Amino acid sequence: MSKTNDRIRILYHLARADFLERVRRYSFVLTMGISIYLGYAAATGQLEMRVGDSRGVFNSAWIGGLMALVCSTFLSLAGFYVVKNTIERDRLTRVGEILASTPMSKTLYVMGKVLSNFLVLAAMVVILAISGIIMQVWHAEAPRVDLWKLLGPFLLIVLPAMALVAAVAVLFETIPGLRGGFGNVLYFFVWSVALATPIIASENNRSSLFDWAGLSVIWSSIGSAAKLPANQFSFSLSIGNQAHAGSTFQWNGVQWTPELILARLSWIAVALALALLAALLFDRFDPSKERSQRAISTPADSPVELAENLPPRTSIHAPPLTPLANRQSHFRFGAILLAELRLMLKGQKWWWYAVVAGFIVACAATPSASGRGMLLACAWFWPVLIWSKMGVRETRDQTSQLIFSAPHPIARQLPAVWLAGVGLALLTGSGFGGRLLFTGNWRGLLAWLIGALFIPTLALTLGVWSGSSKLFEIVYTLLWYVGPMHATLQLDFMGSAPGIESTRVPAFYLACAAAMAAIAILGRKRQLQT
């Protein structure tokens, strides 16, 4: 009994310390701000859920359902990125090494982290639940607030989904390959597919076992209440849509049968299972288990062994240093640019370059313009994890004091980083650009060049201001997916869509790049002055 009490006490303190550490961070305040905005958007009617051309009466059930869907979709994506750093932080701050030397078990540690993740996400859910109550009072279409109908979807739909997100975030952190930028990008695609699968099943009148977000639970119930024929049933959730719905109908909420409740709660069991898997995979901060580049480059050598491999020292007197003939620094932009480019590409394997070469050849050889555009989108997604380190490397590798105390860090090093990023874009997209050049499509070439400027500028700006690769990885993936990959003309910052050169879209992204470059310089100035 006392052992169980001890475990619960440790779990409580682990989760509490982690939770407090995170809620006092800027990123948490930012996400809470977005949650509050979403709540406000819902309350003021900017965020609307429709079935066909109609919507439900703003009663407790409808508002609870609407807010639950917002939570399940928005928080399962943004929330993941907010919480996916809990183990990494212990690793970076080296608190992990201290924790690893205590008797605490891996399972207890991982469970504490999952619980802390869940509490952070739940805090955001609470904000949206309160917004729901305000929304009902605001609209006053159905003045009686039925707390169960309003909060039931939060409890049974959102919280199990958040438990799953909390566990997946920890699982990603315990798998070496998913710990960093690749994991951030991969989650976006996993999330998209995982969210779409039950939606597609629901649209085809099939139930999906994989409805972790609980979307189809609400949709199928609303579909029945709207009494629309199956072929006319379409559902949308939109933000900023001020057009009024054609008609309203009454929806009294999901009928919570024991089977349905059990199905929803089973996702908590899945989350627990994932947490146990994470505990199994967790390396307990053992540096020898880290699959890092350093381990690859020095296979069997631990740092101690490396030091011991050095020849014995014979003298405590160092050999003399020749004074520099000319101490004046000579500005060699080419040298610093090459150094930055080398730093950027260092550690890439041969197959990385092979894929780049493949994209260059494919872009140059593909006859179809839309096919080439799609290939350019892929070619410019391939270096995402390299670009995402721009402006971040100095903070991440703790070299900022060395770099910032060198002469002209803003006039020399920052432009070199930026140009190295642009160079990478020009190289990876050269198949597309070369073809435009060859065919004399100058306006198209200009649009492509603007794309090559825009991407590294975005990376540098977000990197300098956030101090982390994560923000660029998320924003760029989202932009890339919604824009070039779906051929959305307004969001085609790459200039990849056929005919984009005759629109004002490239000019817009050029202006954006210029503005972001100024913001990046301001950010670096701020770093230098703190």
Add this chain to the structure above:
Amino acid sequence: MKLAIDGVSKQYAKKLWGLRDLRLELGPGVVGLLGPNGAGKSTLMRIIATVTRATEGRVLWNDHDIARSPDTLRAVLGYLPQDFGVYPHLTAIEFLEYMAAVKGLDARSARQRIDELLAVVNLAEARDRSLGGFSGGMKQRVGIAQALLNDPEVLIVDEPTAGLDPEERARFRNLLSELSGERIVIFSTHIVSDIEAIATDIAILSGGRLLAHGAPEDLLRAVEGKVWELVIPSAEMSAAKQQFLISTSVRRTDGVHVRIVAAENPGARAVPATPTLEDAYLHCISNQRTSAPQ
């Protein structure tokens, strides 16, 4: 060659000052910055290294305010911070080449200088190994090498011997001593023995304020006649610690040999001793603590 610190203060929060009204004038030689943890040594070094700005006051390099024109100093500056990182995927030589480019060294000078520096810091054999596989002491030596890349006129080294083994510490002290001729070396530490052999000047900081500044001889003179050696039984050690400022204590067969820093003779059996810099430092810090308002 003159570095003047003119009334520098650094405020971190409303009532939290890292430095208060610090005034120092430094010329060629090694100045040792001594002080307990949190004394403001690193803050002062970051300000001089142009990494952070003073809240009040100025730092003048050859009469140029470094807050207004930081690059006048940066061009001739070598800086080894207390906590710094390296790019783990680069080899030692690649990292130094990168830093040489950032510092604006021409390619030929850089190559020769890097070769020499790698030999100086005893890393010539490890030059082509990834920094990610280096031990803490080896990384520290890479840090020392990068600080010396541009043959700096002002060399700032913050706790440079942390993580070095005794042999490397001695080697580094000798190197600094050889380098100190026509340059200003600012060396921060809380290990007095690290600087007593090489410092031409010592500044003692505590609580963000400058307690003393002068040649080691001046500091030693201040504690002349105030250091005593005494042998006491082990059982009396605890009481002695309460009563006196004990500089060192060594257990021997006849009891505990203690060095006491006190203005008055601490007891009949006490004999006067030749003061060391450690005694002078402790005297200075303890004077400040007793005179500080409670």
